[in-house]
Amino acid sequence: MTELHPLVNKTVEFAYRGARLGFDLSHALFSSFAIDTGTLLLLKDVAHDEAVTGASSILDAGCGAGIIGISLAASCPEARVVMRDRDILACAFSERNCWKNGIPAIRLGFDGIPAEPISKRTPKHKKIEERSGDLIIAPGLLGEDDPLGPYDAILSNLPAKAGPVILKAFVCACAGNLLKPGGRLAFVIVNTLAALADEWCAASGMSLVRRTAAKGHTVFVVEKQAPATGAASAPGTTAAMSPPSAITTASAAVGTAVTNLYTRSTAQRWLGRYQVRADGFWGLPEFDTTGFATDLAIEALEKACAGSLVRDLLVSEPGIGLAALWACKALGPSRVHAFSRDILSLLATKSNLAALPLPPAEYLPIQSIDGDRVGRAVFDAVLWFPDEVPEYDYIGPAWEFLDRAAKIGAGIAIVSSPTTISRFEKLKPAGMQRLGSKKKKGFESFIVRKVE
Numbered sequence: 001m002t003e004l005h006p007l008v009n010k011t012v013e014f015a016y017r018g019a020r021l022g023f024d025l026s027h028a029l030f031s032s033f034a035i036d037t038g039t040l041l042l043l044k045d046v047a048h049d050e051a052v053t054g055a056s057s058i059l060d061a062g063c064g065a066g067i068i069g070i071s072l073a074a075s076c077p078e079a080r081v082v083m084r085d086r087d088i089l090a091c092a093f094s095e096r097n098c099w100k101n102g103i104p105a106i107r108l109g110f111d112g113i114p115a116e117p118i119s120k121r122t123p124k125h126k127k128i129e130e131r132s133g134d135l136i137i138a139p140g141l142l143g144e145d146d147p148l149g150p151y152d153a154i155l156s157n158l159p160a161k162a163g164p165v166i167l168k169a170f171v172c173a174c175a176g177n178l179l180k181p182g183g184r185l186a187f188v189i190v191n192t193l194a195a196l197a198d199e200w201c202a203a204s205g206m207s208l209v210r211r212t213a214a215k216g217h218t219v220f221v222v223e224k225q226a227p228a229t230g231a232a233s234a235p236g237t238t239a240a241m242s243p244p245s246a247i248t249t250a251s252a253a254v255g256t257a258v259t260n261l262y263t264r265s266t267a268q269r270w271l272g273r274y275q276v277r278a279d280g281f282w283g284l285p286e287f288d289t290t291g292f293a294t295d296l297a298i299e300a301l302e303k304a305c306a307g308s309l310v311r312d313l314l315v316s317e318p319g320i321g322l323a324a325l326w327a328c329k330a331l332g333p334s335r336v337h338a339f340s341r342d343i344l345s346l347l348a349t350k351s352n353l354a355a356l357p358l359p360p361a362e363y364l365p366i367q368s369i370d371g372d373r374v375g376r377a378v379f380d381a382v383l384w385f386p387d388e389v390p391e392y393d394y395i396g397p398a399w400e401f402l403d404r405a406a407k408i409g410a411g412i413a414i415v416s417s418p419t420t421i422s423r424f425e426k427l428k429p430a431g432m433q434r435l436g437s438k439k440k441k442g443f444e445s446f447i448v449r450k451v452e
Contacts, residue, residue, distance in 0.1 A: 001116060002369040004096050007089075007392055009033070014067070017047055017075035023067055023097050028389045029090055030064050030159070038217040039067050039157050042188040045212050045219045046155065051184045055079055055152035056133075059178070061142060061170070062086070066094030068155050073103055073135050080133040082148050084140030086283075088367045089341040092118070094137045102126030108138040110343060110367050139343045143169040143261050150180045156187045164193070166282050168200040169261050175204035175224055182226035184209065186219065194218040262344065264288075271326040272298045277355060281348045284320050292441035293385070294322045297415045300445035301383050304411030304435065305331055310380045313361075314339055314405070316368070317385040321349030327383075328353065328361055335362045337379065341369060341387065371397075374405045382412045386420060395423050403429050406450045411435070418444040 008024045009032045015021070025032050031039070046052040053076055060069030060083040069083035083094050091107055098105035099118045109115045136148065142156075143166055154174050158167055167189075174185040185206065189197050194213070197220055201208055206222040264287045265280035271290065280287025286294065301323065313333040315324050317340050324336050338349045346365040353360050366374065368387065382405075386398060402412055412432070414424050421437065421444040428434070428448065435447040 002371060004092060009391060016043060016071040019074035021074060021101050023065060024100060025065055026093060027391045029093060035067055038188040041214055041217050042157060042186060042219050043068060043071055046186050052153045052186060057151045059151045059154045061154055061156040062159055063094050064090050066097045070097055070101060070103060077131040078133050081135045083137045086141055086344050087341055088139055088343060088369055091137050091139055092369050098135060103135060105135040105137055110139055110365060141344060142166055143173045145177055149178050151178060152180055152183045154178060154185045158187050158189045160190050160193055163282050164196055171200040172204045175206045179224045181224055184221060184223050186221045188217050188219045191216055191218055271322060274326060274329040276325045278322060278325060278352050281320055283344055284348055286319055286322060290322055293415055293443045296440040296443050296445050297323050297383055297413060298326050300413035300415060300447050304413045304447045305381045308411060312379045314379045314382045317387055318345055318349045321352040323383055324349055325352055328356055333361050335364055337364045337366055339366045339368050371401050376404055377407045378405050380407055380410050382406055384414045386416050388420060395427055399427055399429055403431060408450055410450045412448050414446045415443060421446045
């Protein structure tokens, strides 16, 4: 797994309901210098809410570095806590922060299988917290069905960038399958979306318990109606029917395709000289128009692969999969490997590739944090969109990965800003032969071939 220590920007101390905690923050994740004020406001609001602190099962939806979920896990040792995020790196950082605080946790991978632990040893300055409830960390999307639910309490610092459509769907999903009858949803949102959040709560049918406005953020606490006394419980909501611990099962795997919830548009796209059908998705770029970076990437990959037989193609940070769609038409690979920390991108690419009318290439998603597990000489061609993390040397590790994973003779096209491409060119390994570069509308491509 990717070494997380170089990604740590700052460590902060935090006390919550008698628990003294420490959290590593990162430039690669939201709120890299301090615990976000919205998160602090939400945790303060629920600190004395017995429906939350006494819950037997809690979901931290969009967990980021794990502040909310770990604070509740440390102060509510009997609760079963699940932490989910669309960003696989966020899930890894959440596990790191569990380890840092001596809290046992299991992190599930994209496939629902337990990942190798961050460390087998608890830090010397921490004792292992005695908890009777599981703590599970797993990739997941807001508003999607959750095989580890339903929950007694759900908490979230709702990300404004997810967009009103997805945020409303999440609130309504909590009123549906995600919360048990009588369960509570507590979320914080920026004040610019607070009026819309009032509407979402009303549309969900849940009862407003309280609404706390502060400078910049508003906390909403709503409750799902419990069945009338004597009435039969809804299927799947009783304690006897709640799902078993998923620590050793694959039942918590991310869905194999993106549901209609995230589908935003469907249209025919021109990709180079090919026209293909592609869906756009909420939360991903190029939902209705192909960007200049993709146009440039297609030109660069075509040049990089001229005269080559491409069986295995790797596309990093594939977005909705447009470049991969073009490659399936133009290069005919047997296998398309997608490399990202964003599960929505991995699922969107899979969905668009599966819709191709010709027999699709085998699709193999790779969590970018597991890049060190990719073997030697695997790929015949690579399209590399760098995951640009501030204050972190992502170029050195990228070249190390490409030099190891590309076959001799493989064509590699790197597409980014001219500044980033200049840095890639300066650090090019000796075994990479320069084939050319091209600029287009604020982007630049750099094409190399591995020769030794």
